[in-house]
Amino acid sequence: MTRYSPSRIPALVSLFVALGLWMLALLPVASAAASPSGPCHCWCGKEGEGAAIIGEEPDGDACTTKCVSQKKEFLMCQNEGDPSPAGDLQCWEPAECAASGKHPVPGKPYDCLPGFQYCISGDVPMHLGLPIGDVGVVVNLGDYIARMYQFLIGSGAVFAMVMFIIGGVQYMLTAGSGGARQGTDRMKNAVIGFVLLLASYLILQTVNPQTLKLQLPQLPTLRPVLLPGDGVSCLQFYEQGYTVKTDGKEYKKGTADISSPHGFACPTKGELLKNPADAEVPDTPACYWDRCNLGKICRLNPDKPSSKNKCSDCWEVVEEEGFSPKPSEGVCQSMTLSAELLNPGEKFACVYSRGYLNQVRPPGCSYVELNCNNISKCQDYGNVLVRGVDAANGSGTLGTAMDRDGILAGSESLIYRYCKVDDPCGVGPCRVQTAASVATCRPE
Incomplete structure (x- = not known):
């Protein structure tokens, strides 16, 4: 085992002291290198007022002093190319927050631009x-x-x-x-x-x-960030502040209006010119406007232009390579018309279904047509028409709910939902009777 003699101890102490002084000498150099040089935009914020630029200052220290003198919080000293509070992902427009199913937090946070708020997720009943x-x-x-x-x-x-x-x-x-x-x-x-x-x-x-x-803390949620790429909705980029060029004209939220109500119709092509900070987007990637009439959805394959790039009906949305969005419960449900848009007694639903008809049809959305004017007894729920796209025969009426029982993705069949749970036509009480793997609706 190595032993250190007493004569070596002073030398070791001197070595450690020298190393410590050398590291301290480097700290100012590192700080100076990390500090931005030259004039900068001074951002300050105050609770109840929000964030704002209060002028141009020579450096961060001067900016901090000016913020404190105005009884505000120092946010940043922004040089060219630096992000600003305008891009803070914790800050939402109230309408955007509500549209995402969340709840805006009342007030004006000190680190958000005026008109922006924090956004929290609501409680989800379980x-x-x-x-x-x-x-x-x-x-x-x-x-x-x-x-x-x-x-x-x-x-x-x-x-x-x-x-x-x-x-x-x-x-x-x-x-x-x-x-x-x-x-x-x-x-x-x-x-x-x-x-x-x-x-x-x-x-x-x-x-x-x-x-x-045991109230859990409500933390602000972050806004989703879109990455430029082919096939992404132009409207989403527009709403986030990107400059979108379409038909030779540039559109930026707050400076140029787009066609009512939500942009150009599907599948109009656009180009992303600048990001929300007005910096040029490399390679000007393409995007597509996706406005469609109620009950339809924009389906695109940006790598393969064809007549299928269009506003599709419910039964046309099937799983195909390269096309987006892919069919899912959420996508199919988004094409279901609300009751106030229908005639009394009508109920049109777009539901997600797996493959059926001996697995000929790929998974996709199916259109379910329910007319209560034709439903007078429990057994009539088995005659509800289901429409989809058959890979062999094209689109058409595939059969009734009784013929295609169990087409929904999930454990509950269409018969069960209408007969036992919803009874939308009010002919019950009804019950589901299963015999030989066939479900029928019968009176209680």
């Missing part, structure tokens, strides 16, 4: 397989734990009372014998347990009531 008492739905993990804790507190209190009663009965029935002492101990332990339960709840309620609620 059905419990095993209810907690009379609670069958919770909205998050914290809600589940809080409900379980409250249920256990109540159950423990009931159990303590039951044990107290049992101890009392035992005391009365065995008075004068050894069992009386056991009854006394049982009652005493029940009282102690009951007091401990209430004390634990009272302590938590006194220290911080939120502990019992």
